[in-house]
Amino acid sequence: xxxxxxxxxxxxxxxxxxxxxxxxxxxxxxxxxxxxxxxxxxxxxxxxxxxxxxxxxxxxxxxxxxxxxxxxxxxxxxxxxxxxxxxxxxxxxxxxxxxxxxxxxxxxxxxxxxxxxxxxxxxxxxxxxxxxxxxxxxxxxxxxxxxxxxxxxxxxxxxxxxxxxxxxxxxxxxxxxxxxxxxxxxxxxxxxxxxxxxxxxxxxxxxxxxxxxxxxxxxxxxxxxxxxxxxxxxxxxxxxxxxxxxxxxxxxxxxxxxxxxxxxxxxxxxxxxxxxxxxxxxxxxxxxxxxxxxxxxxxxxxxxxxxxxxxxxxxxxxxxxxxxxxxxxxxxxxxxxxxxxxxxxxxxxxxxxxxxxxxxxxxxxxxxxxxxxxxxxxxxxxxxxxxxxxxxxxxxxxxxxxxxxxxxxxxxxxxxxxxxxxxxxxxxxxxx
Ligand code: TRP
Numbered sequence: 351x352x353x354x355x356x357x358x359x360x361x362x363x364x365x366x367x368x369x370x371x372x373x374x375x376x377x378x379x380x381x382x383x384x385x386x387x388x389x390x391x392x393x394x395x396x397x398x399x400x401x402x403x404x405x406x407x408x409x410x411x412x413x414x415x416x417x418x419x420x421x422x423x424x425x426x427x428x429x430x431x432x433x434x435x436x437x438x439x440x441x442x443x444x445x446x447x448x449x450x451x452x453x454x455x456x457x458x459x460x461x462x463x464x465x466x467x468x469x470x471x472x473x474x475x476x477x478x479x480x481x482x483x484x485x486x487x488x489x490x491x492x493x494x495x496x497x498x499x500x501x502x503x504x505x506x507x508x509x510x511x512x513x514x515x516x517x518x519x520x521x522x523x524x525x526x527x528x529x530x531x532x533x534x535x536x537x538x539x540x541x542x543x544x545x546x547x548x549x550x551x552x553x554x555x556x557x558x559x560x561x562x563x564x565x566x567x568x569x570x571x572x573x574x575x576x577x578x579x580x581x582x583x584x585x586x587x588x589x590x591x592x593x594x595x596x597x598x599x600x601x602x603x604x605x606x607x608x609x610x611x612x613x614x615x616x617x618x619x620x621x622x623x624x625x626x627x628x629x630x631x632x633x634x635x636x637x638x639x640x641x642x643x644x645x646x647x648x649x650x651x652x653x654x655x656x657x658x659x660x661x662x663x664x665x666x667x668x669x670x671x672x673x674x675x676x677x678x679x680x681x682x683x684x685x686x687x688x689x690x691x692x693x694x695x696x697x698x699x700x701x702x703x704x705x706x707x708x709x710x711x712x713x714x715x716x717x718x719x720x721x722x723x724x725x726x727x728x729x730x731x732x733x734x735x736x737x738x739x740x741x742x743x744x745x746x747x748x749x750x751x752x753x754x755x756x757x758x759x760x761x762x763x764x765x766x767x768x769x770x771x772x773x774x775x776x777x778x779x780x781x782x
Contacts, residue, residue: 455471
């Protein structure tokens with residue numbers, strides 16, 4: 351038997367043991383069985399019950415196998431043999447293929463969502479939700495970091511964000527929609543991680559730096575909570591022990607920091623966290639309708655997902671185009687022109703876009719025609735989203751149900767992680 355075969359055999363034995371343990375637990379947990387039979391409450395089985403996981407890791411250690419590696423096997427992934435025997439926790443991400451990963455990503459509830467959110471984030475989330483166990487976080491604590499004076503706005507936005515998520519097709523039966531403040535473990539883990547996060551991590555984070563500059567420009571008070579929000583975002587990601595974080599480009603520094611802190615924790619106290627990887631979408635990001643890189647409601651340069659047909663038309667007519675082109679017979683520039691960036695992102699009729707670009711370059715089309723076609727394409731795209739949003743606006747209880755169910759689901763996992771964290775650190779068991 352060669353080495354790989356030999357290792358496989360060990361894993362098989364481990365699996366048998368785990369299955370036996372699981373079976374025992376299933377028998378013991380009468381209440382779950384009862385709940386299942388009565389059909390009163392959906393039973394959520396993340397498949398990684400903490401005790402079983404710990405036991406599995408323990409067995410792995412006894413057999414000299416990387417405990418992380420065993421975690422992955424638990425979700426039955428396929429591991430290429432060449433990678434199989436490497437023992438670097440970071441590498442473990444590469445071994446995970448075609449498997450159900452845990453995904454966490456989130457948004458601050460600071461207003462209804464717009465086309466920029468769709469291109470930069472939601473489109474990717476829609477792609478990952480089918481193959482993975484997803485947690486979509488409404489980070490209301492993070493919103494407080496610079497909106498503490500507008501709690502009413504945050505409250506409204508929690509519902510708006512959830513409705514927009516539903517409207518674009520995120521499915522609360524597949525994915526958990528979670529409210530950060532309803533899971534106190536977010537705050538607790540933030541505090542624990544703050545003790546192993548160096549100030550220089552925050553000093554170096556370019557996203558934080560640029561946001562600090564923005565606050566300064568608006569002469570907004572910079573709070574302690576704002577300075578340390580990256581730590582809370584690290585906790586957001588590590589709390590469900592996420593493997594994958596689909597985000598917009600601007601969030602990459604936070605993911606880098608998360609990887610750093612996860613490694614540090616694992617090294618200092620024992621392996622609890624997978625090292626998460628970021629996934630950025632293919633089209634990166636949209637620009638504002640004024641051509642600006644930053645998009646925001648306060649900048650009045652966005653088209654909201656809930657905008658009416660008429661609003662969409664009006665906003666498109668106001669869009670910034672090539673400023674050097676005065677007459678429709680002047681040759682125009684397509685590159686970097688918001689009109690064409692939006693056409694490329696939302697107009698499914700590629701021939702039409704090619705044709706418009708060609709005529710724009712050669713001065714054979716007026717801005718109005720390009721804009722009218724864009725408004726039509728956007729309205730085509732937004733039609734179903736608008737319809738679905740109206741459906742949920744009329745049924746706020748469905749939205750609340752989705753939020754409650756999702757939050758409950760994350761809370762189970764959060765408790766489990768916090769227990770693992772405290773066990774690893776050796777705290778909260780001073781009297782054992
Ligand atoms: N910082 C993100 C934003 O500005 C929101 C967020 C909070 C987040 N927690 C997260 C994103 C965890 C990804 C992962 O929208």
